[in-house]
Amino acid sequence: MAETRLIHGRYRLLEVIGRGGMGEVWRATDESLGRRVAVKCLKPLGARQDPDFLRVLRERFRREARVAASLQHRGVTVVHDFGEADGTLYLVMELLEGRNLSQLLGDNARHPLPVHDVVDIAEQVADALAYTHRQGIVHRDLKPANIMRLADGTVKICDFGIARLGADIGVSSRLTGTGIAMGTPHYMSPEQISGDRVDHRSDLYSLGCVLYEIATGAPPFDQDDAWAILVGHRDTPPEPPRRRRADLPPLFERIVLDLLAKAPEARPADAGDLRRRITGTRRTALPANAPQPPHLPDAHRPVPPHPPGTGHPDGPADASGRVPLHPGPGPAAPALLPAWTRSMTTGRTSVGALLPHAAPPPEDPASALTGQWTAAGAPPRPRTAPALPGTPVAPALPGTPAPGAPAPGAPVAHTAPPPVPVPEPDLLAVLAGRHSAGLSLGRLGRWAEAGEAHRAVAAERARLLGPDHPDTLASRYEYAFALSRAGRPAPALREFGHVAEGRARLLGPGHPDTLTARQETAHVLGRLGRHAEAHRVYADVLAARERVMGADHPDTLRCRHNLAFTLGRLGRLEESYRTAYEVAAARARLLGPDHPDTLVTLYEVAHVLGRLGRWADALGTYQEIAAARARALGQDHPDTLAARYEAGICLSRLGRGREALELYRDLVAARTRAQGPDDPETLRARHGLGVNLGRLGRWEEALAEAREVAAARTRVLGPDHPDTLVSGREVAVCLGWLGRWGEALTGYRHVAGARERVFGPDHPDTLASRNDEAQCLEQLGRHAEAVELYRRVAAARRRPAPG
Template sequence: MAETGLIQSRYRLIELIGRGGMGEVWRALDESLGRQVAVKRLKPVGPQHDRTFTRVLRERFRREARVAASLQHRGVTVVHDFGEDEGVPYLVMELLDGQNLSQLLEENEQHPLPVEHVVDIAEQVADALGYTHRQGIVHRDLKPANIMRLTDGTVKICDFGIARLGHDIGMSSRLTTTGLAMGTPHYMSPEQISGKEVDHRSDLYSLGCVLYEIATGAPPFDQEDAWAVLVGHRDTPPEPLRTHRAELPGFFDRVVLDLLAKAPDERPADAGDLRRRIVLGRTGEQPALGPGPLARPATGLPPAPRAKALPAWTRSMTAGRPATGSTPPPAGRPDPAAGLTGQWTAATATAPRTGSSVPAGPPAPDLLATLEGRHGAGIDLGRLGRWAEAAEVHREVAAERLRLLGPDHPDTLATRYEVAYTLGRLGRWAEALEIYQDVARARAAVLGADHPDTFVARYEAGISLGRLGRDTEALEVYRSLVEDRTRTAGEADPETLRARHGLGVSLGRLGRWEEALAEAREVCALREHTLGPDHPDTVISRREVAAGLGWLGRWREALVAYRQVAEARTRTLGPGHPQTLAAREDEAHCLERLAQA
């Protein structure tokens, strides 16, 4: 078909008006009805694309057609037709006379849009989102380029290419290794980044990012490094909009900051609720915040994310629950596995240290059992994502255990570790780091420098340093931990390789990508040898290799690695599993990069 030819003897292509890595949009004439339309079509697929990739790409295109065609709202782009012409899928849409928000910002030299336009855009998008969410559809890629403002002031949402129906794969999607293929980093919700379940409130967070940008001239987390952007979404409270632009109305500042809450249930309940708040704000009123999704929990700790996992491409850095090792305690020290009984309790009860708060007699067994139960309850609260409550429980248990057992008892240290863990989940990394370091020092003195629990506390201290942007210090922590793990357990031990993984990620965050890639390749080879090519840890390392190659611009090599990941996922999880589809999306991103090169 000629570039300005006729599609299906009906749609005559007139002018190319947009082009991406894998698709293009044309202004066209519908000769049957005599009206101008927009035709979006995939670029012809070359022989370098395998059948699986082609299937995923076509399905993504068909999904956009199905989703958009099911929506009938003035705030959503109208789809007229869908089909294939000479094997190339195409989508026929209404031709919009206007510019997307990204173009408006660029035309305005990245200065923010007029306040009245910003508030009007917010209200119209909230109205359109309310409609799409009621139809059970989540967009998942809201960004300025996907929101059009027409010349008559109408605002429309476009591009449902990665939207999901509410019942589709449980609304769960894993972030791709690069963080680009299943969404755009500057506008992704924390739960989308961490691979948790995604629902309509993820779109609300993305809308908050968009509104922040058009209101201030820059998105809330405006770094060039994708890692820094993702960490910002997950860990950093955004600055109030009015610190950048004082003339913004106070109600709008509050609305956007609520949209940018880390935890989904701390955002507005839905888009309808959001629109009501905007309408009331424009008239000078504000809704009362009673019990419900907009209310803040009455705790001594600030509201914070409830499930702040790492991005998928660094997921194996997360230690999770403290590891239980097999290394025996040093001679002369009690076995921590004995818990609150036996040698340790007897020893501390009869010979307390000077200045210690340990009582002269052994604690009552029922009180110790109660504390053990409360410790478990704190862990259960964390598993439910109720981190503020978990933090309070662990603090109280730690205080009681310190009073009854002393500051160096293994159970006191275990609870203090949990306090640090919950603080990390709440984004209070400086406090978490201080406790992890203190616990690591105490465990080294009580259990021994080479005890697995000591290593675990050191590992978490490294993670905290990374979250605080102290990557050089984190690198040194991981480097020393690798040496000690290798000496005590061997270079192929899973925990040694976990520490090496952290070392490699730190190298990457410092921009030392050649070294990071070399580290990832060595870890991948060792994991493949000891665990097998399809083990999850091996596949994670292979994704790290691919990510490093991508950062170095070696997209052809990255494509090979991503395909290996996709093949492994297909074998172990099946072709339709979300992680498999995410790996195929990684392939698509590489091919887009190669097409743009």
């Protein structure tokens, strides 16, 4: 395999990025599509193995690889292809840039992760499990090494199906005779240990073990003896995690303990229910200021469950604070375990494997299929250490304002630095940690703080490494991204421009990282309403991406998607529709029809169809998107509900008001259930409900609904927020239809005045409000005032737009 460097005439192996007991993971290029991938190669087991065993292994590998390849969810690693070449089984997957949870704990000096990170990881893993369990798939080997956190904060479960293969081999009496043992027992459910039937609730137990470990720094049962661990899972209640870490939210502790229930029926009913419970703990888990430092105060550090000399509910503790394996006379309890557990070793825990000077554990062939792939090369840089208290703030970057943070999925070049004095490695590690803390702040939506963190790190990196060093430019990129997300597009545009120029000098104008910075420049131009300039940049970047990466590369398709969006904003609707349709077709072919990226582009197709007046086509497309998202994400997921909202607009436009009304009633209930009554999206659904009440002639009900929504939006969003003003206008519309023209005029004037303050006198929304005001004056018989107002609006619309 390694000699040819080419698998199946398609996958070019570039470098080993990980190794396990039975194979390797390679960074590779899919030469057919021009994309980067990861290829996991399982080595031949050798002549010593039973031919029947090899046949069973191959068959199960193929079966489970097909299962893994069928999964389409943002929280599950995408499997592109699989097969066998020269006796080696291989699996082609998306290339993930990030760290698994085992590595994150190691980066964090074996201390638990910050609470908000733990809750975020828990929520994302539960969401992915809810999807896979709906597909009838049980992972069976969930552990920190199989959960990856990417640079943008996305969490993905790895080795679906292959983990199931490993479990099948481990518990099969026919195969255990060959010497294959189960992997680490630290994350096994009681029913797995007892050899009972395993279903989705076993995954929930394993997730409870993972969450316990990343929240406290140690698994719930952390003895040195495998049998002690197994007995702990089967018979011993876990110690409440807040005894080990007092700052954990009580609600989150309750969730973890429910997951660790011995009986499957005592655990949460399913992962969807679990995700909703975790979401409910989010507010209590968010820190008041910066992310928690990795070196927690002593009160928050993991301690032995029961210090020496203290009591324990299951018997006296030994000098290490652990309960002896056989608390009573004789080994009665362990003897009840299945025979296949007798040869088990403790295996690797996330933190135990990272103890300094510890001898590496023996390789476990079964866990090599599913277990941790150790990173090749130099030790990883820390990724979770936040800004250190008392660190001086670096001076501002030349020509840049303050505050701004992360760019999900943005590639960052890390080439050799220019010839400058080499700074202390410890200082670079501190800056890397502060950079990571900025990313964490961005994931929490705290963009101003994130931007300030990245601005300070960028200034310090510029001083130490030089202004064009890849790490300096990476920090400035994140600073620009945060400025954009914080609603400051003008300074963001300057920063992205600087990064693009620096990367062009360092890497070349056609390098993917240079093109990524230019693409973000175009995005910010669009945010500023400069769509013609954005179109030119997108067109240039698209041409370069097609030349360098090919027409079907994901980054090329993303750029074409953005170009379609911009064409629509320029009023070039037919071109926008054609471009978006082509991108959707390409994404469906390459990623699958239900892939999130495919559905996002279909969403744009539907939007343009609506603007073209093709409401029936738009309705069908939105309904298709809603059905696909419901399958992948669930009925109450915000993305599913967003597509249903747009379907309601189409129904209204088609005159199908009663259907629209019922859809909006369901939507309001779902939004309230999932996000609360005052969430902006819930209020948007209520607004749609009120509009459709009016279209059905039920104006009193429509007026009451519009007033309630306007009051809620004023309270939640502020009196001058665009959505609040839309609701104010709807109140005036209802008053007009009820013949209460004097009150309607007051409402229209209020909205027009607010829009003039916010948007300016010549903004299209301001002029539309003045037009409403003129129509109201006509209804009141004040024709001269109405005519004068109509003239002013017409003159403003004839004036050329500034710039």
